[in-house]
Amino acid sequence: MASKAFDMIVIGAGPGGYVAAIRGAQLGLNVAIVEREHMGGICLNWGCIPTKALLRSSEVFHLMHRAKEFGLKADGIGYDLDAVVKRSRGVAKQLNGGVGHLLKKHKVTAIMGEASVPAEGKVSVKTEKGTEELTSKHIVLATGARARELPGLEADGDLVWTYKHALVPPRMPKKLLVIGSGAIGIEFASFYNTLGADTTVVEVMDRVLPVEDAEISAFAKKAFVKQGMTIMEKAMVKQLDRGKGKVTAHIEVGGKVEKHDFDTVISAVGIVGNVEGLGLEDLGVKIDRSHVVTDEYCRAGVDGLYAIGDIAGAPWLAHKASHEGVMVAELIAGGHPHPVKPEAIAGCTYCHPQVASVGMTEAKAKDAGYKIKVGRFPFIGNGKAIALGEPEGLVKTIFDAKTGELLGAHMIGAEVTELIQGYVVGRQLETTEEDLMNTVFPHPTLSEMMHESVLEAYGRAIHI
Numbered sequence: 001m002a003s004k005a006f007d008m009i010v011i012g013a014g015p016g017g018y019v020a021a022i023r024g025a026q027l028g029l030n031v032a033i034v035e036r037e038h039m040g041g042i043c044l045n046w047g048c049i050p051t052k053a054l055l056r057s058s059e060v061f062h063l064m065h066r067a068k069e070f071g072l073k074a075d076g077i078g079y080d081l082d083a084v085v086k087r088s089r090g091v092a093k094q095l096n097g098g099v100g101h102l103l104k105k106h107k108v109t110a111i112m113g114e115a116s117v118p119a120e121g122k123v124s125v126k127t128e129k130g131t132e133e134l135t136s137k138h139i140v141l142a143t144g145a146r147a148r149e150l151p152g153l154e155a156d157g158d159l160v161w162t163y164k165h166a167l168v169p170p171r172m173p174k175k176l177l178v179i180g181s182g183a184i185g186i187e188f189a190s191f192y193n194t195l196g197a198d199t200t201v202v203e204v205m206d207r208v209l210p211v212e213d214a215e216i217s218a219f220a221k222k223a224f225v226k227q228g229m230t231i232m233e234k235a236m237v238k239q240l241d242r243g244k245g246k247v248t249a250h251i252e253v254g255g256k257v258e259k260h261d262f263d264t265v266i267s268a269v270g271i272v273g274n275v276e277g278l279g280l281e282d283l284g285v286k287i288d289r290s291h292v293v294t295d296e297y298c299r300a301g302v303d304g305l306y307a308i309g310d311i312a313g314a315p316w317l318a319h320k321a322s323h324e325g326v327m328v329a330e331l332i333a334g335g336h337p338h339p340v341k342p343e344a345i346a347g348c349t350y351c352h353p354q355v356a357s358v359g360m361t362e363a364k365a366k367d368a369g370y371k372i373k374v375g376r377f378p379f380i381g382n383g384k385a386i387a388l389g390e391p392e393g394l395v396k397t398i399f400d401a402k403t404g405e406l407l408g409a410h411m412i413g414a415e416v417t418e419l420i421q422g423y424v425v426g427r428q429l430e431t432t433e434e435d436l437m438n439t440v441f442p443h444p445t446l447s448e449m450m451h452e453s454v455l456e457a458y459g460r461a462i463h464i
């Protein structure tokens with residue numbers, strides 16, 4: 001069969017791949033995208049979106065328990081786990097269909113099958129009907145990542161789950177162990193704990209949410225413990241003994257090994273890039289710890305080959321993948337896009353309370369040699385937060401004392417995942433403390449705390 005030629009071929013239709021394909025098509029390129037499983041990738045089907053749908057259910061459940069505080073009555077509060085999961089799957093399905101529609105609208109050729117790159121400029125796709133050969137000068141790898149499995153702690157879908165099992169649980173855990181307190185682990189811990197599971201989180205580092213500012217981690221831990229979670233830091237799960245309906249976890253903490261029983265374990269110990277089976281070794285592509293090594297323009301060291309999103313390494317976030325997709329499509333179409341700067345990418349965790357941050361932590365800014373000014377503003381000082389019944393939280397800002405550059409912003413509390421973008425825009429526009437202080441924030445909003453935090457860094461906060 002003759003091979004089909006395209007201007008650009010994208011492998012993987014997650015938020016990196018499908019966005020790259022659409023942007024390429026917008027720029028007049030003849031684009032093909034190959035996907036082996038589901039349009040929208042992990043993000044839409046097994047990641048960002050279905051988790052947020054689950055967390056919304058647990059948030060509403062939590063609020064229903066607080067009905068009396070708001071002068072409301074809610075009796076017989078309960079949940080139907082199957083219905084909660086059904087809603088989450090429905091949301092994912094709706095968006096998955098939307099991606100297919102968008103690709104069609106932009107006249108992108110979508111091929112369902114498993115792709116590999118047998119040689120420079122060539123893509124081979126195994127489809128249900130046989131093998132299709134495609135050619136293009138530009139091939140974009142956007143094959144994403146999957147859950148990392150540690151020896152002895154592998155998921156079995158029954159007692160030990162990965163995020164995929166945790167999104168479609170066979171039962172409601174009664175006694176749950178979550179291994180790993182990164183965004184994925186903490187979001188599931190938050191969801192199941194809110195619905196009533198007796199939840200323990202084990203983190204090998206010295207604090208939960210270890211990539212966040214230490215003050216935010218400490219705040220988060222306090223909130224989680226108040227909600228009934230057990231948090232074990234500087235602790236490592238060494239072994240899981242699987243019995244009938246029971247797992248005994250051997251947890252090393254403080255130099256001793258403790259044994260604890262659980263009925264369910266969620267392993268959230270990171271992810272590994274989907275680099276296998278693509279033919280990358282034969283092409284001479286460099287792989288570092290399961291990720292393709294790229295330059296700042298996502299070029300993978302072989303003529304016309306690019307890698308974007310999770311397969312290209314941290315931060316493993318959908319918006320990073322999409323932005324790299326746009327950048328690469330523009331590059332291929334002959335444009336001169338700016339490279340994606342990892343430090344400009346905000347991270348959000350949708351646990352309760354939410355956590356969001358961008359830029360350097362206080363420790364990193366100090367390590368980098370900056371003389372800094374730090375502003376803090378607590379939710380308790382904000383009218384809207386009190387009116388919402390959400391008085392717990394903190395907005396922390398870090399400035400370069402010399403230039404006034406906003407080096408980092410760190411937030412914990414209600415809706416901070418929506419607020420953080422204000423600081424991201426500010427940093428993109430290279431704003432200084434002066435611009436932020438002179439900006440008028442609407443009242444009453446949670447965003448006023450972003451203003452106050454900046455004012456506080458310069459000794460000018462009004463409401464504390």
Ligand SMILES: Cc1cc2nc3c(=O)[nH]c(=O)nc-3n(C[C@H](O)[C@H](O)[C@H](O)COP(=O)(O)OP(=O)(O)OC[C@H]3O[C@@H](n4cnc5c(N)ncnc54)[C@H](O)[C@@H]3O)c2cc1C
Nearest residue numbers: 012014016036041042043047048115144309310316317318
């Ligand atoms: C539980 C969970 C929650 C998350 N929550 C968030 C969040 O709130 N916010 C956020 O920003 N990020 C979140 N993430 C991370 C986010 O999902 C990823 O960063 C994002 O999906 C990466 O996009 P991608 O396009 O690089 O890869 P993916 O979304 O993984 O897509 C890759 C696609 O490539 C396909 N593929 C792989 N190999 C081949 C092949 N050989 N041939 C054809 N197709 C192939 C796969 O089937 C897949 O569809 C979460 C992840 C998880 C697991």
